[in-house]
Amino acid sequence: MTSVSSVIDDLAGLDTEDFSQPKEFPLMPLGQAVDMGHADDGTPLIDPRIFNSPEFFRNPYPYYRILRDHYPVYHDKLHNTYWVTRYDDITECYFDDEGFNTIPKGSSSGVLGNTQLELSGIEHRRRRTLYGQHLVGESLKNRIPAIQHLATEMIDDWDRAAEEGSEYVIDKDGVRTVELGMMFANEFPIRVVCEVLGFPKESQDDFYYWYNSMMSGLGGSDTHKVGLEARQHLEDYVESMVEARRIEPTYLYDLEGNPVSKDIITKLCETKIDGDYLSTEEITSNIALVVGGGGETTRGAILNMWYLLLQAPDQFAAVCADDGLWDLAFHETLRHSSSIGGQPRHNSFDIEMHGVKIPAGSLMQMVDFSANHDERIFKDPETFDIFREDLYSGKILRSGFRKEGRCSHMAFGVGPHLCPGAWISHQEAVEGSKILKQRLKNPRINEERTPKDIDGKFAPTGIISVRGLWLDYDLT
């Protein structure tokens, strides 16, 4: 017979030294999840501390699979969040921007300021168009030569770097070893953003500081203060520039030096909403968004794409033989290993989803990572296959996510908040990669310098993308 004393002694026994340590989860072989216990009917349990663990950041997919299969809406009481993980649910929520509004004062606004990320409905549409129109269609087409030129310029510079003894470009026995992140992918998107915004070349070093500090210092991070300082620094810089351009407009030029159009900041300075010009604060916040959104994401796309392609030699050979396949490689990369995990939403009304009651105003995390690996949509989702028949890889869809019986990946989101930089980031990654391919003879991953996983094979891309990619290629 149980006694009250034994019940209490069991509890008091939990007060041990071990219990005072933070929970640690072991690193698991790919495809397997840590056993976090089971319910009576065998359903695997999810310990919400896993979401903060190194194991999860290294390879979140087994956990997302558990969520999709057993908890399509998971109420995480530790983080006060509802995780939504199935493709169909997420797309439905993204398209219903009345029912699922964007987060006021979310963690990004803690650094970026008030941006269109956090607006909904007509307020959002109006402002998004102001900025987005400069990143698509004709404006984008006008920029492609400049993008190609920037890529060529950067690769040209490798010879000089090698001669000067750079630690990221090393020539030995007719083979060049290069770290693609430091020598190309980290900076290339920044140069493009600089060019698009019409920032002078001298601002590039600052740019690197702004975007690194702001992106790693979003609200809730341990380096939030650094992020805020960078935001202030950017604001001071932009303020003087905006004031100058309100008086003297500046232009974008083609390769021959002819003005093509006014640059974005100049256009923003001339834009009116409700009969009044945009404030400097509004312009700054949205520039901060472009700075943050335009760097890390494209950088991750380029590195992940090369990392995955070079691990699949057949597919790499196919891409080399046919430039048209880079689009497929780009989209499959973003499906398989996106740089963006998902977007937060608040439900505007009391709802019930998969039997879970969600009070109005709850934080719902839409996990794009998980939607991209939803086996209900993509067959054998853990496999990287640029020829897969269930992924839509055509021109990016603005108002849908399904065409010709195929589904889009979710790396850009879908619906009203579809990434306005999707088109330009696509061009950057594809045009940049085409030029890389032309210049790099027989490229392969340098096994020695590339981080390995617990099984000795290449590490998975995980949540934060490949951080550095060492390549070898032949010089002659």
Added chain:
Amino acid sequence: MASATINAPVAGRNGVVIAQRPKTTGPGYRTYEIHQRERVGESTEKIKPTQLISPAYRRDPYPLVEVLRENYPCFRDWASNCYWVTQYDDVTSIYADDANFESRSKLWYYGIEDFGRDLRDEIPVLEAQARRIDGFAESVANDLVDQFDAHSANLATEFAARYPLELLAKVLGLPADDVGEFAGRYWRAQRGTSWEPTLQVDGRRALDELVDYFEALLQARRSSPGDDMISAIAGLELADGPATARDLAVTVLEGDHQTLHGALANMWFLLLTHHDEFTKATSERRLLKLAYLETLRHSTPVLSAQRFARHEVERFGRLIPEGGLMICSAAAANRDPRIFDDPDSFVVDRKDLCQREPRGMYRADGLASGVTFGLGKPSKHPAVPEDRPRSLYAITRDTAVTASSVLLERLEGLKLEPGATPYLTSLLLGEMHTCWKLPVHFNKRS
């Protein structure tokens, strides 16, 4: 203003059921101007959000919440998606503000709000509870002391933790043989409201076991009632049908024992580690009551309470969105130097703490009271009519004092075991902050 009509619930394509969805005809539910009131976030370099869910917080939250209270009085914690409110006046202003902030029941944390009815506020239930507690408070304490060894005991586990459970069994009128098993299920059900998944599953199972167990008991008491609380519940005449075993289980679950358990353990921890205060508090029963009140201020067992914003509301210089989770830190408020002199000191007869029950308003006689979660909700029934039972707050206070008096009478020369270093901790993040090892030495009187 946008006009709104309410539609009937519709099930969407993926099983999304949207209840009472207003059809807005206005410009939208959130305008750019409202949104723009705040600029970028504040710099909060003095604390990292991860510290607030760290083992250090579980062990000693006071230094951490002091950083919040003195620097970021309404701290936006993005990592845990909540707002920390830490100054005394702010915390009590939320507790007292039912119009803007709501608490959610334990059933909500289980995700089963329709499971059963909470009958704690029914007058016959309150009466039975008061009657049984008053009737057994002293004898249960004596029974426990009888079971001590002649010279030593762990006061935390053999007394503070056991006493509320044994007393609850008396209140419910449980057969003696069932008490151990009941206590296990009761604890498991309480812990199941946690964020921890194994506890959730186990607690849910325990709740079902409680219902099964109560089924026969409720039937029996309905046919031959006694003066216990189960009989009172069985005999209730409710508008929507007689009470069920589920209602009984929910009533037991929602009313918990943490204030009594934690207050007893923390009070004796403090008294035994503060010799002068011990001498003072034991000189007369009136001062023992003050020691109890000061304990709830100095070392409240329930560190914080959760409130949710009912709608968008501007408070503490922030725009709190609808549904926003406010962590009202009693630990921080109780040590607020704006309210209490030398707040980290345990002073039994402090002059700036009110000496009576403030009945939910947190101030009486112009003085602040300690903030404890159990006191968050004022009694639904006024104290004045003589035929009404005392509030649960008053009952708990009197019971703690009675139980402590029994200890003093029966245990001569009560003192801490030499070399012992007791401390307070939470077993798991979010659980009661109390002492689990309090070894004492004494000469037992029979």
